Amino acid sequence: MxxxxxxxxxxxxxxxxxxxxxxxxxxxxxxxxxxxxxxxxxxxxxxxxxxxxxxxxxxxxxxxxxxxxxxxxxxxxxxxxxxxxxxxxxxxxxxxxSLDFHARYSCKGKEYQYLIWNDPVRNPFLDGRAFHYWYPLDTDMLNQAAQAFVGKHDFTSFCTLDHRERDNMERMVKCCSVSREGSLVTFRVEADGFLYNMVRIMVGTLLRIAQGKIPEDGIPAILEAKDRSKAGPTARACGLYLNRVFYEEDL
Amino acid sequence: MxxxxxxxxxxxxxxxxxxxxxxxxxxxxxxxxxxxxxxxxxxxxxxxxxxxxxxxxxxxxxxxxxxxxxxxxxxxxxxxxxxxxxxxxxxxxxxxxSLDFHARYSCKGKEYQYLIWNDPVRNPFLDGRAFHYWYPLDTDMLNQAAQAFVGKHDFTSFCTLDHRERDNMERMVKCCSVSREGSLVTFRVEADGFLYNMVRIMVGTLLRIAQGKIPEDGIPAILEAKDRSKAGPTARACGLYLNRVFYEEDL
Known part of the structure; x- marks a missing residue:
């Protein structure tokens, strides 16, 4: 057949x-x-x-x-x-x-979102579906800081060590934003590809910036360092959503 | 003490x-x-x-x-x-x-919402949290029809038979709306009180109107009839949310 x-x-x-x-x-x-x-x-x-x-x-x-x-x-x-x-x-x-299409290898880009429930009280409807973060987040400041991710960069600092690919750690981030609707904060990022845990480490780094442990303009230096230990921790998986997958014909 | x-x-x-x-x-x-x-x-x-x-x-x-x-x-x-x-x-x-406050008896009104996921495909994030209705709903028409609920009416037709209170079946509906955000349709209603299953029967009746089985302007006649059998079925519980509770000092 x-x-x-x-x-x-x-x-x-x-x-x-x-x-x-x-x-x-x-x-x-x-x-x-x-x-x-x-x-x-x-x-x-x-x-x-x-x-x-x-x-x-x-x-x-x-x-x-x-x-x-x-x-x-x-x-x-x-x-x-x-x-x-x-x-x-x-x-x-x-x-x-077409027969030569492959869901993974034909992929030209993806968009992820990461949801943070930023409220003193947890949301019973978002258990396991958003990361609960108590302290108020300045989303305008974080959105500004996150713009440093945009562009073509070596994301070695934002990749879990065990999963480094040898060859190419460069990825092209097309856009990136932090926005708020009530207590729900959304981090959204589109790139031509993502390293292992890249989005979760980006979010963990932004939270470190929110806590004042990394300066607001600290992301370029972390990218430059190509050193995982310079970035923030890997944020919990529960907040992460694969939102869109782009293929040639969509672009 | x-x-x-x-x-x-x-x-x-x-x-x-x-x-x-x-x-x-x-x-x-x-x-x-x-x-x-x-x-x-x-x-x-x-x-x-x-x-x-x-x-x-x-x-x-x-x-x-x-x-x-x-x-x-x-x-x-x-x-x-x-x-x-x-x-x-x-x-x-x-x-x-104050010591004479009672969560139930001091209540001056409530607002409920009922969520309908109106899409051919179910939403994996709304299982048990919204009623899944496949066929397209004309929310403008339904919003128009629902305005007939507003005002002081005898809601006998919108109360489950076994739970009729003998004395007073009148309730004052302050506002009522049907709106859409993408595939999510929200019915929202505020009243000074609600009879047993009242919101769910209102929604079931609106869905009957959407199906053309009750005329768009049919709600006044159903209210008038004071007959549960004239209204639509009781919509499933999963879509219903108690949204707000009003007390004297809030009003």
């Missing part, structure tokens, strides 16, 4: 999952997704995710390429998968793409 | 709870709240909630009056309770009120 290649977009609340990738002894998004897929089209599939994503991280838009010989129409596949998936996961769309 | 009377406001995600009131064989908000209270101030308390609330209903602001001889300052009580409460519940504030 001739293969087709499909691009599926899903959303999931990551609280129950140890990231995308299938692994032993821990439930993953991929395992649950493939389980639903098996119910609908049997075993004839090869699935590629757009990125790993850590345990507890959420996705408003996660992209999957799916090679299959099965002829189910896109619309019916979406409806059927949503019936077999748990309530914390949903397929949002599906379309046919 | 001389008693004090405190007004506490809490918020909770109602998914795990069978409403406010303590009952056998089911977990209630009151039981969990009193459990935390016992850890902090012992057994010297008498707690009154501002309303019952159904199983699975949420609260952005629920009010409790608490009589106690314990002298713990308000701020410390809030912090201590939040340490003992589960993550789906939080105390937002506490203040001293």
């Amino acid at each position: 001739e293969k087709r290649n499909l691009l599926l977009t899903i959303a999931y609340d990551g609280r129950a999952y140890h990231g995308w990738q299938i692994q032993e002894n821990a439930l993953s998004v991929q395992e649950v997704f493939q389980g639903a897929l098996r119910q609908v089209i049997g075993d004839d599939f090869d699935v590629k995710g757009c990125s790993r994503t850590d345990s507890g991280v959420h996705a408003n838009q996660y992209c999957i390429s799916l090679k299959t010989g099965h002829r189910i129409p896109c619309e019916r596949l979406v409806a059927a998968l949503n019936r077999f998936l748990p309530m914390d996961m949903a397929v949002k769309g599906c379309r046919s793409v | 001389e008693k004090r009377n405190l007004l506490l406001t809490i918020a909770y995600d109602g998914r795990a709870y069978h409403g406010w009131q303590i009952q056998e064989n089911a977990l209630s908000v009151q039981e969990v709240f009193q459990g935390a209270l016992r850890q902090v101030i012992g057994d010297d308390f008498d707690v009154k909630g501002c309303s019952r609330t159904d199983s699975g209903v949420h609260a952005n602001q629920y009010c409790i009056s608490l009589k106690t001889g314990h002298r713990i300052p308000c701020e410390r009580l809030v912090a201590a309770l939040n340490r003992f409460l589960p993550m789906d519940m939080a105390v937002k504030g506490c203040r001293s009120v």
Whole structure:
């Protein structure tokens, strides 16, 4: 049977999952997704995710390429998968793409957001979905400080040590913002790619700036140092959302 | 020890709870709240909630009056309770009120909201927190139709039969709106009081109007009929939130 290649977009609340990738002894998004897929089209599939994503991280838009010989129409596949998936996961769309498309390698950029509930009292509706930070944050100042991330930089200082890739630590950050709506503070960043834990370390560094432990204009020097120990700690996974994934045709 | 009377406001995600009131064989908000209270101030308390609330209903602001001889300052009580409460519940504030204040009987009005996720695809972040309705809703039309609720009316048609109070079925609806933000549709209603299931039956009736099964201008006739069977079904509890509770001094 001739293969087709499909691009599926899903959303999931990551609280129950140890990231995308299938692994032993821990439930993953991929395992649950493939389980639903098996119910609908049997075993004839090869699935590629757009990125790993850590345990507890959420996705408003996660992209999957799916090679299959099965002829189910896109619309019916979406409806059927949503019936077999748990309530914390949903397929949002599906379309046919060329056979050489790969959810990860064809990706031209991504946007992440990080949510901080900035209030003395926790929000019972955001448990596991936003990082709770008690002390008032000056979001205008943080937004100003975060502009130093924009541009092409070596992000070695913003990458967890064990996961350094040898070759290229440069990434192009297109835009970056810190904004507030009531008690909810959102950090949003778009780049052509992200190193391991890069967004969470960016957020941890901004919180250090908020605490006065790193100067407001300290980010350029941290980038320059290419030294993980100069940046702030890795912020908790619960606040992180993969928001958008960009491919050639979208740009 | 001389008693004090405190007004506490809490918020909770109602998914795990069978409403406010303590009952056998089911977990209630009151039981969990009193459990935390016992850890902090012992057994010297008498707690009154501002309303019952159904199983699975949420609260952005629920009010409790608490009589106690314990002298713990308000701020410390809030912090201590939040340490003992589960993550789906939080105390937002506490203040001293006169001894004759009663969370339920002193209440002058309430505001509820009902959330509808109006999209072909469910939202993994709103499971149990919004009613998922697939077919497109014309919120401008529904907002127009809902204006017929405003004013002083006999709401017998919008009260579950078993729970009719004999005397007074009149309630004064101050304002009422249907609005949209992306796929999220919000019905909001403020009144001097609500009959049992009143908001959920209002929403069920608006959905019947959306389906063309009740005319757009049909609400006055349903009110007039004083007949539960003329209104729409009771919408699911999961979309309902107690938003605000009004007392004399706030008005």
